[in-house]
Amino acid sequence: MRLMASTALALVLAFGVGECAPLAAPHAVAAVAPASHEITGQLGIVGGSADLAALEVRINGAPARIAPDGRITGIATDADHVQLTIRGPGIFDAVFTFSPSELAGADGRWTLPAVEAVARAPGRVELFFGGDVMMGRRFEDPIWNERVLIHPESRTADMARLLEPMKPYFAGADLASVNLETVLATRDLGDAPDKSVVFYTHSDAAKVLADAGIDFVTLGNNHVYDYVEPGLASTLAALDAAKLPWSGAGRNEAEAAKAARLDAGGRAWSMLGFVGWKGKVEPNQVAEGGKGGAAFGSDEAIEAAVRREVKAGRSPIVQYHGSSEYSHRPTEISERRMKLAIDNGAALVVSHHPHVSHGLELYKGRLIAYSLGNFLFDQYFPETQATYALKVWMDGDRLFRAEMIPIQLLDYRPVPAVAGMRQAALRRIVELSAERGTRIGLAGGHGVIQPSAAIPVPQFCAGPAEEGLIAFGYDLHRPAAACAVDAPTSRDLLMRGDFEAARYGEARDRSWGIDGGTLDFVGDAHRGSTAMAALAAGDAPMTIAPKTFFRPVAERRLTLGGWIRTEGPATLELLLQEQPKGASRTKALESAPLRPAGTRQVAGGGWQYIRFDIDRGADAAALPLRPLLRIGGTRRAVLDDLLFLAWDTDAPGRAYRSSAGKK
Incomplete structure (x- = not known):
């Protein structure tokens, strides 16, 4: 039996509207009780055909059945996540992960969104790209009394464990790449330029990455030269010892400009890496003459390197490190240089440095990913923790298909993003890409670009009102179905307040803190499968808050809302803390005043x-801030579906509006 290629729309129609779960808005999802659940779904093959009888389909590791028409049936035992894996002859591995709340309909049935696997074809290769990677600093020496993730006595095992959640997504790729944004050394080399931030990761990371299935690292970034020549030499030695190819830096300008020439999927690829600026410290971060450093991505350097590889009969892939940190869009100079690479023959351009995702663009039929965001990184800013990894299938040097896999940085490691974190990651890339005329569809909870298929535009739908608020989101089961479309008027700064993404395996959300008690994530949820429980240490009130400030918030009006259950009558007090201009984040968290913002019984x-x-107030300044919720009179409180809304704005992310009209 064989199933021919289909588009996302065809899969949805074949699946049947009656069997699709409703929009995953707060109103639509029933509480998920611990149990085993039958799961149904639908598989489509794109770009060719496959023998479905030969495929291995698993749900959370247990075998599932696939029918001649592609219908999937299986059982999922109670778990925080449901992972579907599809492998076998004639297709590239396909992996999809969901939270129970994304599958459980109001009728109690669990249904997978329609999923697609890419058929193998002559000359077709799969490439995987992750963003910024380091495994030093807070992984070994955490702040806020958090748990240590990498211990000296178990370093390689600890490092490998950090990659495990995403390994199924890249292990089967013909070529998997990340941006290694750190020096590799066995110790702090000490001789660093006068930079505000320098990184080093133990050299064992090179072998860990290679053993996990990473085939190449780009070094064209602003941290490869953090410890100048000794650090660069140590990094290159560690990579060479692990037989992990690299490019984008070198011991001199000529070496830094060289491509890593790799053969994958029967094609000759040339991997080029560049950093977009020289830096202000001395010595600077780029290779010049006989001095080492990163490859400087000037117009002339990019043009020369790409043309050289094209002339050699190879397909260049350019990775560019530039644009502004924490921004929404690339800078003008970065965009120009990335397009220049395409103009001169690059097959694909992938960028990083902002630590958050930017949109994608089909430029002259070739793909530019303007920023992937972080992949394995110890930043605790909430804005950096909803991003994506990129899978690209190339037919020769031409794009067949790209998938944007939503990820979240949980416990500093990449895990598949689900529920609210998926919605935030998807909306950002869908809308920022649409600004450039590039359409991203949805299939299996992933973003999809496929130039050869008329993939429908996903609808950002308004759900019914609940407690005076209307939630907006993508219906993963019917992404293009007509729905109530309206303009959101607020953005949710928390993104993960539904707590469905609060745990994955051993990883736990470390963005919340408590004074006067302990926190845990429990299955005793208002909706979905997970809530946050606070247990007081004594009779005094306990205070729960994000551990750090949200990056500057300019909006005047804010709302904190959500569901709470307490053992007895309780008094709630909301406090707001802002980071004053000129004050350090650490100092402000310790001593900035707490402004009362209301009480509830x-x-x-x-x-x-x-x-x-x-x-x-009308004169509110754009300052970093955070809410704090003080709970008194009860020993235990459980919170779920929390929102922290900034009104009169609609930046990319999760979105809401007031059901009574514009707030």
Whole structure:
């Protein structure tokens, strides 16, 4: 039996509207009880055909059945996540991960969104790209009394464990690449330029990456020369010892400009890496003459390197490190240089450095990914933790298909993004790409670009009102179905307040802190499978808050809302803390004043909705800030579906509006 190629729209139609779960808005998902659940789904093959009888289909590792028409049936035992894997002859490995709340309909049935696997074809290769990677600093020496992730006595095993959640997504690729944004050394080399931030990761990371299935690292970035010549030499020695190819830096300018020439999928690829600026410290970060450093991505250097590889009969892939940190879009100079690479024959351009994702663009039929964001990194800013990894299938040097796999940085490691974190990651890349005329569809919870197929535009839909708010989101089951479309008027700064993405294997969300008690993530949820529980250490009130500030918030009006259940009557007080201009983040977290923003009384027993509306005043400055919720009178409180909304704005991310009209 063989199933021919289909588009995302065809899969949805074949699946049947009656069997699709509704939009994953807060109103639509019932609480998920611990149990085993039958799961159904639908597989389509794109770009060719495959013998479905020969495929191995698994749900959380257990065998599942696939029918001649591609219908999948299996059982998932109670778990925080449901992972579908499809492998076999004639296709590239396909992996999809969901939270139970994304599968469980109001009728209790669990249904997978329609999924697609890419058929193998002559000359077709699969490439995987992850963003910024380092495994030093807070992995070994954490802040805020957090747990250590990498121990000296178990270093390689600890490092390998950090890659495990995403390994199924890249292990089968013909060529997998990341941006290694760190020096590799066995110790702090000490002789660093006067930079505000320098990185080093133990040299064992090179072998760990290679053993996990990473085939190449780009070094064209602003941290490869953090410890000048000794650090660069140590990095290159570690990579060479691990037989892990690299490019984008070198012991001199000529070596830095060289491509890593790799053969993958029967094609000759040339991997080029560049950093977009020289840096202000001395010595600077780029290779010049006989001095080492990163390859400087000037117009002339990019043009010369790409043309050289094209002339040699190879297909160049350019990775460019540039644009502004924490921005929404590339800088003008970065965009120009990336397009220049395409103009001169690059098959594909992938960029990083902003630590957050940017949009993608089909430029002259070739793909530019303007920023992947972080992949394995110890930043604790919430804005950096919803991003994506990129899979690209090339037919020769031409794009067949690209998939954007939403990921979140959980416990500093990459894991598949689900629920609210998926919605935030997807909306950002869908809308920023649409600005450039590039359409991203949805299939299996992934973003999809496929120039040869008329993939429908996903609809960002308004759900029914709940507690005075309307949630917007993509329906993963029917992404292009007509729906109530309206303009969101607020953005959710928390993104993961539904707590469905709060744990993955051993990883736990470390973005929350508590004073006067302990926190845990539990299955006793208001909706979905996970909630956050606070247990007081004594009779004094406990205070729960994000551990750090959200990056500058300019909006005057804010709302904190969500569901709470307490053992008995409790008093809730909302406080707002801002980081004053000129104050360090650490100092402000310790001593900046706490501004009262309202109190509420709740009765004990069942779930109750709470909402605090905040007006910062007409002269509110754009400052980093965070909410703190003080809970008194009860020893235990469980919170779920929390929102922290900034009104009168609609930046990319999760979005809401007031059901009573514009807030």
